[in-house]
Structure formats: structure tokens, C-alpha cells
Amino acid sequence: MAVTLLAQSAEPSCYSRTVNEWICADYLIDRHPELVDATVQHLGITVVSVLAGLLLALPLALTARRYPRLESSILGFSTALYTIPSLALFPLLVPFTGLSPLTVVVGLALYSLTILVRNALEGFRAVPDEVRESAVGLGYSPLRLLFRIELPLAIPVLMAGLRVATVSTVALTTVGAIVSYGGLGNLLASGVQQDFKAQILAASVICVVLAVLLDALLLTTQRVLTPWTRGRTA
Amino acid sequence: MNLLGDAWAYLVDGANWTGTGGMLELLVQQLLLTVTALALALAIGLPIALWLGHLGRGGFLAINISNMGRAIPTFAVLVLLSVGPVGVGTLGPYGRAGLATLIALVLFALPPIITNAYVAVREVPPEIREAARGMGMRGGQVFRRVEAPLALPLVVAGIRLALVQVWATATIAALVAGPGLGRVITDGFYRSDYGKGLAGAIVVALVALVLELLAALLQRVADPMRAVGAEDACDSASDDGSAATVPSTLDDTAEAGAPRPTGHA
Numbered sequence: 218m219a220v221t222l223l224a225q226s227a228e229p230s231c232y233s234r235t236v237n238e239w240i241c242a243d244y245l246i247d248r249h250p251e252l253v254d255a256t257v258q259h260l261g262i263t264v265v266s267v268l269a270g271l272l273l274a275l276p277l278a279l280t281a282r283r284y285p286r287l288e289s290s291i292l293g294f295s296t297a298l299y300t301i302p303s304l305a306l307f308p309l310l311v312p313f314t315g316l317s318p319l320t321v322v323v324g325l326a327l328y329s330l331t332i333l334v335r336n337a338l339e340g341f342r343a344v345p346d347e348v349r350e351s352a353v354g355l356g357y358s359p360l361r362l363l364f365r366i367e368l369p370l371a372i373p374v375l376m377a378g379l380r381v382a383t384v385s386t387v388a389l390t391t392v393g394a395i396v397s398y399g400g401l402g403n404l405l406a407s408g409v410q411q412d413f414k415a416q417i418l419a420a421s422v423i424c425v426v427l428a429v430l431l432d433a434l435l436l437t438t439q440r441v442l443t444p445w446t447r448g449r450t451a
Numbered sequence: 452m453n454l455l456g457d458a459w460a461y462l463v464d465g466a467n468w469t470g471t472g473g474m475l476e477l478l479v480q481q482l483l484l485t486v487t488a489l490a491l492a493l494a495i496g497l498p499i500a501l502w503l504g505h506l507g508r509g510g511f512l513a514i515n516i517s518n519m520g521r522a523i524p525t526f527a528v529l530v531l532l533s534v535g536p537v538g539v540g541t542l543g544p545y546g547r548a549g550l551a552t553l554i555a556l557v558l559f560a561l562p563p564i565i566t567n568a569y570v571a572v573r574e575v576p577p578e579i580r581e582a583a584r585g586m587g588m589r590g591g592q593v594f595r596r597v598e599a600p601l602a603l604p605l606v607v608a609g610i611r612l613a614l615v616q617v618w619a620t621a622t623i624a625a626l627v628a629g630p631g632l633g634r635v636i637t638d639g640f641y642r643s644d645y646g647k648g649l650a651g652a653i654v655v656a657l658v659a660l661v662l663e664l665l666a667a668l669l670q671r672v673a674d675p676m677r678a679v680g681a682e683d684a685c686d687s688a689s690d691d692g693s694a695a696t697v698p699s700t701l702d703d704t705a706e707a708g709a710p711r712p713t714g715h716a
Contacts, residue, residue, distance in 0.1 A: 385521045
């Protein structure tokens with residue numbers, strides 16, 4: 218995308234090197250394809266990572282519940298992962314996944330495990346024993362018990378974890394810029410190298426807006442999925 | 452796995468560790484940054500949070516500041532600060548863009564410290580607080596002799612979270628030409644010297660795990676319940692800590708507000 222910075226008109230635009238303003242409408246108009254591309258990549262990486270994390274977290278939580286002796290190892294492993302800085306974790310994955318979006322997705326999915334496994338486990342624990350026993354008494358098979366009774370009842374706690382994981386994943390995706398797949402982080406990285414203020418501010422703001430929007434979306438989803446909690450929560 | 456071989460070669464070459472810009476210097480720089488930022492954040496955050504917790508006010512802010520901190524990308528804040536007014540030049544032993552990095556680190560260390568310290572004081576059972584008042588303790592005494600000791604483990608858990616956060620953010624600072632070990636990673640990746648980048652990542656990750664272990668040890672020492680068996684909260688005879696220590700190092704609930712495993716009286 219070779220858009221020259223040299224102004225087409227006589228007057229320098231507010232994002233030219235000589236003016237370099239933080240807030241610049243011309244930048245948003247002229248460069249919006251670039252911004253949209255970066256946002257789409259950002260969103261894609263975030264969504265895939267969190268979904269992958271969720272798909273990993275549920276079996277891990279079920280394993281921890283089924284075998285209590287493994288619980289501390291599983292929780293310890295997912296917590297230890299979180300202590301590794303993102304800028305170090307992505308390079309550590311490169312020998313296995315290469316310089317690809319997969320590196321970022323795997324890294325972020327691993328990070329999301331810290332919160333998701335813990336919340337999934339607590340969500341399953343929040344299911345009252347009487348409810349579980351009633352279902353067994355009614356002849357529910359273990360699988361049907363899981364999908365029809367336990368999972369729906371675990372949703373409030375699980376969704377709380379999913380919201381936290383999603384919001385922090387949106388923020389962490391930017392660090393993927395180290396392998397050139399950081400969504401809006403790529404714009405931040407090139408912005409800081411070129412001292413391009415309009416681009417830096419725009420990418421930062423979109424990133425925060427993205428996190429807030431996804432959080433609101435998940436909250437709405439949770440309300441729709443768990444109509445029985447609506448009367449209780451404020 | 453040629454990449455891992457390159458990383459190993461970089462790590463075992465002593466020349467990469469010594470001298471100016473060597474990994475030892477960068478390591479010291481980053482540790483110095485981390486410790487300073489954590490100390491500043493504690494000096495700012497702890498008094499406010501503990502005081503708010505003692506008064507029972509400002510809970511909405513104290514709890515939501517962590518959620519806000521999560522939504523804001525550290526990378527973006529580092530970039531904004533370094534391109535902004537505080538980003539130019541060096542700051543003594545903290546190296547290039549040191550001031551911008553230091554401010555960003557303090558900002559990101561504050562949320563876990565504030566949230567945990569506030570929740571820690573609020574979670575002191577009201578019966579205990581009332582009993583202390585009933586014994587004639589004043590507000591300050593209740594805080595010093597009852598609330599603070601009981602709140603300590605959760606406060607330390609917050610410091611531990613903050614430490615992890617600060618070390619990670621200090622690493623990311625290298626993406627905006629900041630100081631510290633992250634530069635080995637960014638240099639390696641930006642110049643297609645992936646072995647070097649990987650070597651830097653290995654050192655950063657190892658130090659992170661060591662810091663986490665140290666923090667976990669500190670947390671264990673800070674727990675007044677550590678010597679007390681899970682069943683009998685009154686038996687304080689054995690304080691060597693060997694008997695029935697409830698929380699293990701890593702699986703401990705570090706999330707603010709999570710119920711801690713204390714003895715059921």
C-alpha cells in the first residue's frame with residue numbers, strides 16, 4: 218500500500234511530517250483502508266485466540282475436577298505461563314510455529330488459559346450438588362449432564378472469565394507486532410519508528426474501543442444465554 | 452531446530468553478556484527499572500488503597516481500575532509516552548527513554564496493587580472489626596493491629612501480580628527503543644537474527660520465572676496462617692511452617708477478591 222506522504226494539494230495535510238498532529242481527520246480518511254485491515258487482523262487474532270483458549274480450558278478444567286490430584290499442576294502450569302512476558306513468549310514459539318499469525322494465536326490462547334481454566338473450574342463447582350444429583354436421578358448420562366445442566370449453570374462464572382480474557386487478549390495482541398502479526402500493534406510499531414503521531418493515537422484508541430465493544434458484546438450474550446440471572450444482577 | 456541451536460550459541464558466547472550493551476548490563480537495567488517502578492507504585496498505591504479500604508469508600512474505582520488497566524494495551528501507552536513529551540533522551544542508569552518507560556511501568560503496576568489492597572482490607576470479617584472496636588480500639592489501632600495483618604497475604608498477592616506485570620511491561624519497552632533485555636529480542640527480530648531474539652526471550656522468561664518464585668516465597672512468608680493447620684485455626688504452637696501449609700506456590704489464588712484458603716474455625 219504505497220501511499221505517499223507528500224501532499225497532493227499545496228497545503229500540507231495535518232499528518233505530514235512537518236505538521237505531525239496527534240488528532241488528524243485527514244489521516245483517518247486517507248488511510249482508512251490500512252486502519253480497517255489492521256483492525257480486522259486484530260479482531261481475527263483476538264477471537265481465534267480466545268476461542269482456542271476456551272476449547273483448551275474446558276477439558277483442562279474438567280480434568281482438574283475429575284482428578285483433584287492434577288488440579289494444582291494444571292492451575293500451576295497455566296499461572297506459570299502467564300508470568301512469561303508476551304514479548305518473550307512469542308519468540309519462544311517461533312521455532313515451532315514460524316513467523317506466522319499462528320505464533321500469536323498460540324501465545325494468546327495460552328495466556329487466556331490462566332483465567333479461563335480457573336473460572337471454568339469455579340463455574341463447574343458453582344453447580345449445586347442437589348441439581349447434579351437430581352439430573353442423575355432423572356437418568357441423565359454424564360455427557361448430557363455436562364451439556365444440559367452443568368455447562369449452562371456454569372455460564373455466569375465462565376463468561377466473567379471470558380470477558381476478562383477477551384479484554385486482555387485485545388490489549389496483548391498488539392505485542393504480536395514482534396512477528397509482524399500484531400493487528401493494530403503493527404501500526405503502533407511503524408508509528409513509533411516514523412514518529413507518526415496521528416497513526417499512533419488512532420491505533421491506540423481503536424484498540425481500547427475494540428476491547429470495550431467486545432466486553433459489551435459478551436455481557437449482552439451472557440444476559441441472553443442466562444435469562445434466569447437477569448432478575449438478580451443489577 | 453536450527454533456531455534453537457543459534458539461540459544456544461548466542462547464550463554460551465560470553466562476549467554477548469559482557470561490555471556495554473551486553474546482556475548483563477541490560478539485565479541490570481531492567482531489574483533496576485522493575486524494582487524502582489514497583490517501589491514507586493507501592494508508595495503511591497498502597498496508602499490510598501489501604502486507607503480507602505479502611506474507610507470502605509471508593510470501592511467502585513478501586514476494583515474497576517484493574518479492569519481498565521487490562522483493556523489498555525501496555526504497548527500503546529509506552530508508544531504514546533515515548534513519542535509524547537517525556538520520551539526524549541536518557542535517564543541516568545535507566546537508559547534510553549527511561550522516563551517514559553518508568554512512568555508506564557508505574558501506571559501498570561498500580562491497578563493490581565490498589566485492587567488487591569482494597570479488597571484485602573474490605574474482606575476482613577466485620578465481626579472481627581467489630582470485636583476490635585468493642586475492645587476499645589480506635590480507628591488507627593483497628594487498622595494497624597487487626598486489618599493490616601489480616602490483609603497482608605492478599606496485599607502481597609497483589610504485589611506479586613504487579614511484579615509480573617512490571618517485568619512484562621519493561622520487556623515490551625524495547626519495542627519503543629526503551630532499555631532492558633527486551634532489546635535483545637527486538638534487535639534479533641528486526642534484523643532477522645532470530646537466534647539472538649530467541650536467546651533474549653529465553654533469558655527474559657527465565658528471570659520472570661525466578662522473580663515469580665521469589666514473590667511466591669515472599670507471599671508464603673507473609674501469610675499469618677501458614678503455620679496454622681487447616682482444621683485448627685487456634686493452634687499456633689508449631690510455627691515452623693512445615694505442618695499442613697495450605698497454599699502451594701503457584702496454584703494460589705492470585706486473583707483479587709477470590710476467597711483464600713484460610714482455616715475454618
